Amino acid sequence: MSRLSKYSLGGALVAALALGAVAAKLRSASTFVVEASVENFRDAPKGTKLGTLLAGTEIESIGEEGQWVRFRVEGWVWGPSLEGYVSEEERDESREEPIPPLQDERPRIKELVNDRYGVFYGVGLDEDTGRLWLRFRVRDIEREAWERRAYAVQRGAAELLQGRVEFSEIRIETNRPDGSGEVGQYIAATAAADLARAEDDWEVWRQHTRFSIDGGETWEEAE
Numbered sequence: 003m004s005r006l007s008k009y010s011l012g013g014a015l016v017a018a019l020a021l022g023a024v025a026a027k028l029r030s031a032s033t034f035v036v037e038a039s040v041e042n043f044r045d046a047p048k049g050t051k052l053g054t055l056l057a058g059t060e061i062e063s064i065g066e067e068g069q070w071v072r073f074r075v076e077g078w079v080w081g082p083s084l085e086g087y088v089s090e091e092e093r094d095e096s097r098e099e100p101i102p103p104l105q106d107e108r109p110r111i112k113e114l115v116n117d118r119y120g121v122f123y124g125v126g127l128d129e130d131t132g133r134l135w136l137r138f139r140v141r142d143i144e145r146e147a148w149e150r151r152a153y154a155v156q157r158g159a160a161e162l163l164q165g166r167v168e169f170s171e172i173r174i175e176t177n178r179p180d181g182s183g184e185v186g187q188y189i190a191a192t193a194a195a196d197l198a199r200a201e202d203d204w205e206v207w208r209q210h211t212r213f214s215i216d217g218g219e220t221w222e223e224a225e
Contacts (some may be wrong), residue, residue, distance in 0.1 A: 032063045034071070103166035111136065114158045119151050120176065123185050125159070132170035134159070141181040148179035152190035153207050156197055170194055178215075189214040191221075 036042070036059045043053040047070040055061070055075070065072035081087045104127055115122040115138045123137035136159055140148060152174035160172060174190045177183040189212075192200075196210035212221045 033060060034063060035060050104163070107162050107166065110162050111159055114162070115155060119155055127167065127169060132168070133173060134167070134169035134171065135173045135175055137175045137185050139185050140176050140179060143179050145179050148176070148188065149190065149208065150204060153204055156190070156192055160194070160197055172197060187215065187217050189218055
């Protein structure tokens with residue numbers, strides 16, 4: 003399909019033509035043909051100039067005010083020159099390529115974190131390992147509070163992704179609980195099956211979660 007976009011200016015733009023300033027030939031009761039190319043295309047009588055109707059342009063009269071004619075004209079404009087223009091081919095492609103579920107849920111996961119638990123940094127899935135990771139920054143909390151926060155975010159994210167994204171493990175990655183360090187240094191990693199079994203029991207969750215305080219180089223089990 004041509005990338006030219008057809009626009010009926012009657013729907014998008016109705017302007018004024020000064021018949022006193024430009025000669026126009028009457029073709030029918032409501033149709034005129036512009037005879038001379040001059041500055042005659044305005045947004046209102048004596049208003050702002052919008053452009054020039056070239057000689058030979060056919061217009062449809064839809065009203066008059068003095069010697070000004072309100073008109074409608076149909077024509078074509080080069081689509082890529084229009085702000086916000088998307089070609090039909092591109093619209094078809096976007097419909098054919100649905101948004102991946104994780105990307106679709108990202109705004110809600112971000113809201114979950116930012117509302118109560120920290121500053122959201124990102125979420126992703128390693129499809130080779132089935133590992134889902136979620137990163138955010140925390141500020142000056144105790145270690146136990148950090149663990150409870152990691153647990154809450156794991157559960158919240160799992161609920162949002164249930165039935166949409168499959169993963170075998172979910173990791174929460176943050177900076178140090180005291181607010182220092184880089185995001186990714188502290189990790190809480192839980193198998194998806196263990197998270198489901200723990201339900202709302204934090205102690206059970208702790209027993210089946212691995213923790214790292216050095217970015218995953220070494221791991222510690224819950225005491």
